[in-house]
Amino acid sequence: MFRFLVRRLIVALLVAATVMTLAFILTRLSGDLAISIAGPNATAADIEAVRKAYGLDRPVLEQFLDWVGRAVTGDLGNSYFFQTRVSTLIAERMPVTLTLGLTGLSLALLISIPMGILAAVRENTNFDRAVQMVALIGQAMPSFWLGLLLMIVFGLSLGWLPISGTGSWEHFVMPGIVLAFSAVPALTRLTRAGMIQAMASDYIRTARAKGLSRASILLKHALRNAAIPVVAIAAVQLGFMLGGSIVIEQVFALHGVGFLAWESIAKNDFPVVQAVVLVLAVIYVALTMVSDLLNAVLDPRLRA
Amino acid sequence: MSALLDVERLEVGFGGRTSAVRGASLTVERGETHCLVGESGCGKSVTALAIMNLLARGGHRTAQRLTFQGDDLLKLDDRGMARLRGNAMAMIFQEPMTSLNPAYTIGSQMTEVMRRHKKVSQRVAIDRAADLLGQVGITAPGLRLGQFPHQLSGGLRQRVMIAMALMCEPQLLIADEPTTALDVTVQAQILRLLAQLQRDLGLGLLLITHDLGIVARIAHRVSVMYAGEVVESAATAQLFADPKHPYTQGLLRCVPVPGKQRQDEPLGSIPGTVPRIGPGFEGCGFRDRCTFADATCAHAVPHQTAAPGHDYLCRLAP
Numbered sequence: 001m002f003r004f005l006v007r008r009l010i011v012a013l014l015v016a017a018t019v020m021t022l023a024f025i026l027t028r029l030s031g032d033l034a035i036s037i038a039g040p041n042a043t044a045a046d047i048e049a050v051r052k053a054y055g056l057d058r059p060v061l062e063q064f065l066d067w068v069g070r071a072v073t074g075d076l077g078n079s080y081f082f083q084t085r086v087s088t089l090i091a092e093r094m095p096v097t098l099t100l101g102l103t104g105l106s107l108a109l110l111i112s113i114p115m116g117i118l119a120a121v122r123e124n125t126n127f128d129r130a131v132q133m134v135a136l137i138g139q140a141m142p143s144f145w146l147g148l149l150l151m152i153v154f155g156l157s158l159g160w161l162p163i164s165g166t167g168s169w170e171h172f173v174m175p176g177i178v179l180a181f182s183a184v185p186a187l188t189r190l191t192r193a194g195m196i197q198a199m200a201s202d203y204i205r206t207a208r209a210k211g212l213s214r215a216s217i218l219l220k221h222a223l224r225n226a227a228i229p230v231v232a233i234a235a236v237q238l239g240f241m242l243g244g245s246i247v248i249e250q251v252f253a254l255h256g257v258g259f260l261a262w263e264s265i266a267k268n269d270f271p272v273v274q275a276v277v278l279v280l281a282v283i284y285v286a287l288t289m290v291s292d293l294l295n296a297v298l299d300p301r302l303r304a
Numbered sequence: 305m306s307a308l309l310d311v312e313r314l315e316v317g318f319g320g321r322t323s324a325v326r327g328a329s330l331t332v333e334r335g336e337t338h339c340l341v342g343e344s345g346c347g348k349s350v351t352a353l354a355i356m357n358l359l360a361r362g363g364h365r366t367a368q369r370l371t372f373q374g375d376d377l378l379k380l381d382d383r384g385m386a387r388l389r390g391n392a393m394a395m396i397f398q399e400p401m402t403s404l405n406p407a408y409t410i411g412s413q414m415t416e417v418m419r420r421h422k423k424v425s426q427r428v429a430i431d432r433a434a435d436l437l438g439q440v441g442i443t444a445p446g447l448r449l450g451q452f453p454h455q456l457s458g459g460l461r462q463r464v465m466i467a468m469a470l471m472c473e474p475q476l477l478i479a480d481e482p483t484t485a486l487d488v489t490v491q492a493q494i495l496r497l498l499a500q501l502q503r504d505l506g507l508g509l510l511l512i513t514h515d516l517g518i519v520a521r522i523a524h525r526v527s528v529m530y531a532g533e534v535v536e537s538a539a540t541a542q543l544f545a546d547p548k549h550p551y552t553q554g555l556l557r558c559v560p561v562p563g564k565q566r567q568d569e570p571l572g573s574i575p576g577t578v579p580r581i582g583p584g585f586e587g588c589g590f591r592d593r594c595t596f597a598d599a600t601c602a603h604a605v606p607h608q609t610a611a612p613g614h615d616y617l618c619r620l621a622p
Contacts, residue, residue, distance in 0.1 A: 202402040208358055209397075210417040210468070214382075224407045244451035300452040301406060 008292055012285040019281035020071065020274075024064050027270040036268040037080055071278065077271040081264070086275045090257060096166050097249070097256035101241040103172050104179030109234060114185045115231075116191025117223065123196055131192070135185035143244075147178045147251040164253035175252045179245060183237040190233055194226030201225075228298045235291035239284035257287070306431055307331040308508040309355065309393075309476055312369035316347070316354045316532075319362050323583050324350040326532035330462050332476060335506040337499070339540075341555070342529035345578045348512045349398075351529070352478050355510075357385045372496045373475065391421040394469035398481040400462035404453035410437075410464055411449030418471045429471075436467040440497060459490035466497065476508040483513075495522065516559045520544060528552045531589030538610070538614035548608075548616040550594045596620060 034051040035042075036227070042050070051057045055066070070077060076086040119131040154174060155163035162171050199222050200202060207221045246258035253259075257276060264272035296302040309332040316325035323472030332338045340348050354365040357377070370492060372393060377385065389395075390514045397403045405413060414436075415429035424432075430449065437445035440463040442530045453461060469477055479498060483491035499522040502509045513519065519526055519540065528551065529536040536549040549552045576593040588605045591597040600619055609615050610622040 048409070071339040104405070200328070202397065202399050205358060205397065206403045207405070208386075209356060209389055209395045210420065211386040211391055212420055213386065216416075216420075221405050221408075228407075299407065301454045 008289050010180055012289060015285050016282055020068060021276055023277040027273055033270055059221055067151055079269050079272050081267045083111050086271050089281055090275060093255060093257045093260045097242055099172055099246055100175055100245055100256060101238055103176035104241050105238045107180035108183040108187055110197045111190050112187035116188045119192045119203040120195030125166050135188050138181050139185040143178050143182055144247050144251050146181055147248055150174045166254050175248050175254060176181045178248055187230060191226060194229060195222055196298060198222040198226045210227040228295060231298060232291040232295045235287045235294060243280045259291050306374045308334045310369055310371045310377045313353060314367040316350050316363060323581050327533045330527045330534055332508045332510050336524045337509045337522055339523035339524045340527050340529060341514055341519055343514060343578060347532040348529050349480050352480050352512055356389060385440040388418045392474055393471045393476040395478040396465045396469050396482050398484050400458050400465055400470055403465055404461055406453055410451055414468045414471060417468060421472045436470055439469045454612045458486050462494055478510045479545050480512045505621055517543045531581055533589060533617060536616040542614050548610050549618050550596050551590050
């Protein structure tokens with residue numbers, strides 16, 4: 001177990017290093033940063049001044065090593081646009097994104113696990129087929145479009161929910177649903193497949209032979225085994241949701257990390273862009289590790 | 305007093321296409337070891353699962369009589385049947401490697417059955433589990449209780465299955481080929497254990513096997529199944545001494561007997577395989593493989609008695 005953790009940690013660090021390098025290179029490839037920072041009316045002298053002020057005149061390698069050196073100590077630099085520290089900026093925006101991501105994941109699990117179990121218990125019935133159909137549609141539906149539809153129906157026509165901003169919990173309902181929708185199909189199908197497999201297994205026959213109640217057979221014996229891949233995928237899905245909330249934060253004007261990333265790209269605020277990419281990558285890698293750990297916790301065979 | 309288990313004319317079908325069991329009858333007395341023998345696919349396991357009402361989805365059972373300790377099992381609903389299973393009647397299976405839930409410890413799986421059926425504390429259940437693990441020959445029961453199935457060998461897992469089946473002191477234990485998946489040396493140990501537990505606890509044991517060597521050693525009574533029917537049933541000594549049904553005779557010829565079998569003589573075999581029989585089948589299921597078959601075998605199969613307690617299904621005279 002300890003060696004397994006160490007191995008995973010080394011891989012995680014390598015991934016983080018790769019992401020840092022890529023983020024740095026890609027922001028430089030987007031054009032001459034000094035020109036875009038100085039703005040359209042700047043003279044050649046202004047641009048030179050900006051280049052000097054931000055250290056863009058130094059060799060690229062030196063800039064990179066400088067950034068990496070600071071980043072590992074937690075210093076992600078200053079935003080060119082907001083004139084504050086990038087870390088402060090991200091820390092301010094993170095709660096919104098985390099709230100959104102966790103809302104989305106909770107909703108997704110609350111919907112997909114019961115649906116998956118019921119579909120498995122009623123395998124090959126109309127209910128099962130309906131669930132699979134919904135999952136298919138959910139998979140195919142672009143999230144921005146679903147977001148706009150919800151806004152039109154529940155925000156504008158019915159007036160039940162606010163359509164933008166982060167003032168109250170109600171603001172998170174629609175974005176949460178949209179985000180959940182992206183994860184529901186995979187989680188439902190995984191739960192269904194896992195339950196069908198588990199219910200056909202010998203240990204379920206044993207559980208029945210022991211005269212256990214139906215609830216105990218389904219929820220204690222079958223679900224426990226069917227849930228192992230579901231939980232693991234759910235952790236990875238949360239990573240997707242945190243990174244993928246850029247579109248939804250945009251649609252619902254939620255000022256989270258995704259919104260910040262979009263703003264910074266538009267304004268060529270490249271220290272922020274680099275930092276957001278790095279932070280999301282680290283979170284993603286961390287969640288993948290959590291997923292492995294959960295797997296090991298749930299499946300005793302992996303603990304050895 | 306009625307038999308512990310009384311099965312009369314049990315029929316099991318799967319979706320109207322195949323008849324897995326066609327009117328099989330058998331009884332298990334209290335404290336009796338009854339062996340059910342026959343080759344693969346003749347309906348032994350399905351019979352056992354039908355008695356326990358554990359048939360897979362699509363399986364349907366009917367019977368003229370199906371009683372356990374005098375109670376009609378056909379009248380019990382799922383809940384009523386669940387109250388008996390694991391309690392007064394228990395079952396162990398052919399596949400010890402996959403029959404335990406990989407996610408729970410041995411202790412948790414053993415105590416859960418007792419706590420389901422008896423009003424006992426976890427402490428009492430744990431003590432009983434440890435005691436039974438000792439009885440089935442597992443050393444360091446305390447350690448085993450905390451282990452997961454994957455940490456145990458196949459033989460140990462089957463011992464755990466046996467101990468788990470005994471948790472609620474059942475009257476009847478159905479063992480469906482409990483040793484088929486195990487090493488030969490382990491097979492013998494498990495069978496000795498079953499025979500000894502049966503004697504010590506006065507269990508009614510319905511043992512399904514196709515190993516006639518086992519039967520000769522531990523069975524009080526033998527029923528031979530073929531194509532979903534019990535074609536012959538007798539006390540063990542009687543059956544081995546005087547088999548009446550051509551299929552039973554064929555089965556016995558397939559077993560080498562030291563001293564009686566000559567080295568240069570080939571061991572007997574029954575040509576062909578068990579036919580797949582659909583609903584509406586008439587006559588003797590064995591007739592295509594039988595050397596004594598004639599035209600009458602396609603219609604009627606008389607039920608005959610060779611001696612008290614020795615019945616068989618064949619037109620041949622006793």
